Amino acid sequence: MKEGFRQSMAWLHTWSGLVVGWILFAVFVTGTLSYFRPEISQWMRPELRDVKADANAAEHAIATLQERAPSSPRWFISLPEAREPVVRVTYRDPNGGEGRRGFKSVLLDPATGKEVTARETRGGDFFYRFHFELSMKPLWGRWIVGFCAMFMFVAIISGVITHKKIFKDFFTFRPKKGQRSWLDAHNAVGVLALPYHVMITYTGLVTLMFMYMPWGVQANYGDNREAFFDEALGVPAEVKPANQPGTLTNIKPLIEQAREHWDGANVAFITVNNPSDANSRIMIRRDNEHRLSTSNQSAEFAGTTGELLSLAGEPPPASQTRAVMFGLHMATFSSITLRWLFALSGLGGILMVASGLVLWSVKRAPERVKLGYTPFGHRLVEVLNIGVISGLPIAIAAFFYANRLLPVELAGRADWEVRTFFAAWLLSFVIPLIRPARADWTTQFVAGAALFAALPALNAATTQTHLGVTLAHGNWVYAGFDLTMLGIAALLALTAWYASRTPTSRKPAKRQAVEVSGLPAEAERA
C-alpha cells in the first residue's frame, strides 16, 4: 500500500474482495436463481400444474374476497402471468391470520376463484429473500448485504484500475499454469460481464438506498418520510372510509379502461381499499413486462361508481432514473432470452467471485511451502472456500429434495425445507474440517452434481409434473426447470473433474512455486 496508485488499488482489490467474498458468492447465486423466482415457485407446487390464466381472473378473485373477507380494510390481488399462472390474494382474515397484522395470503384458481391447495413451501421466494436478507432478521440481513455490495463496488472499480491492459487481459488465458491460470480466469469472467457487474451492484444498492442512505430524504423532509414517498414515488395517501356500506362496481370495464391507457399492456396488480364501504377505491397497476422502468403506472377508480379519479403518468427524471435502475436489477421487463443472458452474466459473477477467492489461496501457496506449515488464516480461508463454493449447490439441491420428499401434511413444512437447506450447507463446512482439502473440493462437487442430476428422476417418482409429461405437453415452466437442473449437474461435474486434476492449493508442486516467484509482476497484480 506504500507504493504507487495501481499497487495500492491491487491491495484494496485483494482484501476488500476477500472480506466479503463468501457472502457475495451466496448473494450472486441466490440472485441469479431469483431471475427465475416464478418458475421455481411453480415447480415447487406441482399441484398447480393444470392451473391456467383466465380473462375473468380479477372478477373471480373479487367474488371470493367478498365472500371471505368483506370487512378487510384492504384487498391485494396479484393477477396470473404466463410464468406463474395463479392468483394470489391477500386480505385480513376475520378469524385472525398468521401474517403481518392479521393479513393472510391465499392462492386462487384464476378460472374459478376457488382456493387451490398446494404443498406449503416458500418456493422461489426463499432465494429471493435470501439474496438481500440472508435469512436473517430483515434489518440485519439488509445491512450486511448492503455493506458487502458496497465492498463489491469498490473491488470492481479498484479491479478495473489495477488492470492497465484490461482489453488485452480479456483475451489472455494461459491454461494449466497454476496461479496464472486462476488469475486469467478471474480476469476473463470479471471483464467479460463487467458492464453487468457494475450495473447489478449499483442498482442493487439503489433498491435499498432509502435505508442505506436516508440522509438525502432527511435533509428535505426531516422525519416525515411518508411525505417524501408520496411526493417522489407517487404512493397515494390512504382514503378514510365513509362508514356507510357500499357495493363495488364490476371490475372488468375498469381493467379494460386502464389497459386502453397503457396501449393494451396487462394488469399485474389490483388493490381495493375499504372494499365494503361507500368510499372504496380500486387501484389498478400495470405490469412491467416489456417496460424497463418500474415506475408506478396505475389508475385509481372510485369503487362504487367506477369513475376514473387519477392516472399516474411518467414520473420526473430522478424518479424515473431510480425506477429504471430498479427495473434493470429485477429484470422483470425481459423476454426469456434476455433473462437467460442476465442469468449467464450472473453465472459470470459467481465464477468471478469464486475464482477470486480460490486465487487468494493459490497465490499464498509458496508462502506455505516456505513456512513448512499452513497458517491458521490460510486454513480458515480454505475451509470457508470449500464450504461456501462447493457447499451452496448441495444446500440448494437439498432444498428441492425436501420439497419433494417431506410429507405434504407436515406442520410447518415450509420451515422444514429451509432447515434442510441450512443443515446440508452446515455439513459442507464440517466435512472439509476433518479431511484434506483437495479431496473435499472434488467430493463435494461430485455430490452436488449427483444430487442435481438425480432431481428430475426424483421428480418423476414423486409427481405428475416430470419430463415425461411436461415435455409431451409443452409445459415449459416445469420442463425447463428439470432440464436446467441437468445443466447445473453437468456444470458441477465439469468443475469436479477440473478440481480433481488441479494441483491442490495446500501442497503446491515445486514447479508452481518457482513459477510464481519468477513472476513478481504477475503476483503483485492479484
Add this chain to the structure above:
Amino acid sequence: MASLTASYRLAVASRALAAILGGYALTALAITALAIFLPMSRAEASLTATLLSFLIYTCVVIWVFATRSATRAWLGIIAPMVVLGALVWLQRLAS
C-alpha cells in the same frame, strides 16, 4: 509478502476506519448538501442526491487508500466535511 510491522498494521486499520466510517459520514453530509442545494423540486433533489451517494462513497474509499498516508486520508475526509457542514448549517440558519 514483506513482514508486517505494527505501524503498518495500524496505518491500514486507520485507513480502513477512515474509508468505511469517515467515508460514510462524508457521503451523508455531501448528499445532505446536494439535496438542499440542487436546483430541483425537493423530491427530485433528494432522489438525485441519494442516487449519487454510492458513487460518492466509492470515490472517497478509493481516494483514502490511494493517498500517501493515513494522516492525509483523515485530513481529506475531515476538511470537506467541515466545509459542507458549514454550508448546511448556514442554510439552516437562513431558512
